[in-house]
Amino acid sequence: ALPVSIHSRGSWQRCLELLKDSRVKKAVFHWYSGPLDILREILVRGFFISATPALRYSPQHQEAIKTAPIERIFLETDTPVFYGEKEGACLPARQGFRAEPKDVFKTLELVARLKNIPPEKVAQITTTGAKQFFNLE
Secondary structure (H helix, E strand, O other), X not given: OOOEEEOOOOOHHHHHHHHHOOOOOOEEEOOXXXXXXXXXXXXXXXXXXXXXXXXXXXXXXXXHHHHOOHHHEEEOOOOOOEEOOOOOOOOXXXXXXXXXXXXXXXXXXXXXXXXXXXXXXXXXXXXXXXXXXXXXX
16 A cells, blocks of 8 residues: 555644544655644554654644654655745745755754754664655665
8 A cells, every 4th residue: 555645734633533544554744733642643553744844933843843753754845835934934935945855954954953863863764764654675
């Protein structure tokens, strides 16, 4: 079965319920910034969350990344979204920056800082997890 990427902004509980009722075995909740109780259930079910450059300004996203084990986090850029300077500013913005694939390194640095893990270790663990998740080995 193929993995599923869940874009559930504001609908985390409903998406989790849909997954429970499905045969999906592998899922990643993109840019998770929802409640920690739902995050805990996502993790108990073996699912993943992804980290984005929104870690710069989203307290909810920061808490999710702090809470989730590094082995259950993927790094991404969400290219070509525009990142603003404050929560919810992922719209075409006058400030901030437009994400590019190279910005995965921004995400890496932010996760490393939040988790207090060397960036090289974050890269190794998240790459290994992604390879297994997406059957790339």
